[in-house]
Amino acid sequence: MERGELQEEDPTPPADGSSDGWMRAIVRDARAITANQVAVRGLVSTAIGALVLLLPDATTTLVSFVVIALMFVAGGMDIWYALTGKRWFGRRTPRLLAAPRGLAAIAFAVAMVALTVLGAGFITLSLTVGVFGLYLAVRGVIALVSAIVNRRERDWVPGLARGGIAILLAVLALTVPTSVVTASIVTLATGAILLGLVMIAWAFRGPSARSGLDPATATVPEVVWDWIVGSDIGRRERSAQAATLYFEKPGRRNKLGTWWVMLILSVAIASFAVIADSTAVVIGAMLVAPLMTPILGLAGAMVNGWARRAVHSAVLVGTGTVASVVLAYGIAGWSPVAISFATNSQITSRVSPNTVDLLIAIAAGAAGAFATVNSRVASGIAGVAIAVALVPPLAVVGISLNGGRFSDAGGAALLFLTNFVAIVLAAALVFVLTGFARPFALRHRPRQLLSTVAPVVAGAAIILVPLMTNSESLLHSETRAREASETVEEWLGEDTEFVITDVTVAEDTVVVDLTGPGDTPSAEDLLDALQEDFIEPIGLELNVTPVQVTQLDPPS
Template sequence: MLSSLRDRVLPDHQRRSLEELEEDLDLSAGDRRSKQSAFWTMLVLAAVIAAAGVLTDSTATVIGAMIIAPLSTPIMGIALGAVQRRRSTAALFVLCGGLVVVAIGALASLVVPASYDLLSDSQISSRTSPGLLDLVSALATGFAGAVALSRRDVAAVLPGVAIAISLVPPLVVTGVCAGQGAWWLALGSFVLFVSNLVAMVVAGMTVFGGLGYATAGRHRGEKSERRTYLALGLLFGAVGLLLAANTAGMVLVQLWTTRASDTAASWLADVPGASVVNVQAHSRTLYIQVRVPGDLPPISSLLTDLQGQVPDGVPVVVTTTEGRQIQAGRVGG
């Protein structure tokens, strides 16, 4: 049954040879100088494009950086080397390449004013709080990329795979946030990159192993092979648990902001023309933006109404559309 499924996914007449796959994915084989020159040139350009797109909040520009996607080559090289159980320099290229991209992002952060709200940039905010669905998406994309690399007739899908598996932009965001001293945001975007990397390697190993590319290069024993799969499985599980916890946290924050919005609306119900514009949670603080034509109702009553709706001790800041900002205090405080 497994053999039949493999033949359906990758017919023999469309299967690329192991030598062809190694030529594409191993930057230390064949014409090394040309391949490495192209890799570093494209990586630096992709990082610069991504930095420009992130800082200008331009989705189209960031997509341009994704299409170049040079990091996907050594990442899939890690997967191929792992199933063949041979030493590979792919991990070194990923590590050094990642450091270069982060450094470019940090340099780009020098043009950002210190007072700039990083989370107001959608290209940053969308990459600093990864969830479990990001891992699922990365895993599916990794499978698509590995199959596309293994077949001669579907290479045209690789640009789409590159867009779906965001590699360079999260590293740029890591550099930008680190350069601004926003270490938690930097950590969030770095976790997104690591989850994408691990998902790609897991998917690549599964596809390359299942399609028969593991029959060559058996330089290590079965015990070493089991250790490789076990270590990667544990890492994948750890990343999955981390993202699952973050997803649960985001769901709770969304629940609390919804409750806070409803509570604030009830608080303003007796004020003609008053309304709640927005409720957001940033840095463990609840920001409630309201539109009030006259005076605000007593802030103390809002804090009282919020008890039981959001966790006690959460700081609340009320902002009006006219620019007034009131430090309301802490819920239950």
């Protein structure tokens, strides 16, 4: 056994069934984990990720301080590099460009602290994200200039990509700061938990025979790579699993024919379900929809360097998407009932996607990929099909186009693209970690694999803009409605007999619906109180439903 390797214990309970035997086994495992440095680092990473998710308020405050500290450190390193030409880590850039970048970092960090001290007296997350967005914009511009200046000396495409991504993140940070912070924190925390679990699992399994890694000195990248190599499922098993993802010989035509039949039937079911506003029937359409297979096949082909299979899967997804929209358009044209786009829940729930839909699709894509490579959880693929809707959004696109509702059609198309991109990226990561991806391709063809993944990543970055905008708008509306509800409660008082039915904020008007007997307090007083909650002038629409109570005494 390699040094530091955790010895796998026999899970069989002791013969006497005593709890002492179980306790001794638990203590042995705990000692083995604490003796392995990789396992300890994995536990720390998992614990940090869990604490970040469980303590959101403390996390946001800590993030603000960490961002300020990192900006000071990054600025100091850039200035040191500009003066001496020495750099501890990071990419080497022209020293003339490193100097202004470092000065900008320190200036933004000082401005953030100054605004905090002179302003609210504490560091706010919006302030941190806004200033950091300006800093990212400066870095993005410098990265673009550096790539253009040095285009003859080295490959300048990655530099352009880094600069473009930095500018895109800066725009998001300045326009939708709350959504950016939430998505970033959740992603990093989940990544820390996943990384920690991989390290703990590696410690239990031990290093591969070829690597001979020492847990005391192994770095995190070495551990992750050794886990990938040790998880390789082999050529035979990979071929068996690929047969379920790709429509190849023998019987290629029969497989494609079956796939098209199921797609047409699922689109028809989904279209009629949307028209009838039936959630149960929509779920049935999700279960029989076959679009998940070529999407997972595209992810598997990307991480294995199978160009032909990737093209075939992408073409199948594209043609299936177009056919689904056209079929739904035709079905809507012959609909025997009128479609209410304003009240149909199957339509309204799919025309305004946000970052929550992206996170759902990421989790569903990971689950679908894991169910594909692990036969013991293959039955869970039906639940994945329900969790992430692929055909229903396409049905909504066709129905909305038929009704001339182009905005609704665009929202539903955005939901489908969100699901598609998220499933591909999440499935690709799971395929790498579970051994479906070939280690040979990952090691010897990294540029080829990155070139195939890059378009999907770029598409995800573009899709993030409207998703975060929708999330920010929804969060802003809910926050305003909650504040207005609290103001209405204070206006009514504690002894009121009125019941608040609904409080909504529609553009520049607060709509309040009340139910109860008698007369309400002064509406002018409520408007004055509401105006204190809003920066812009606000109107009031007060709707009161009277209640008449008739009470009769029992007969003597």
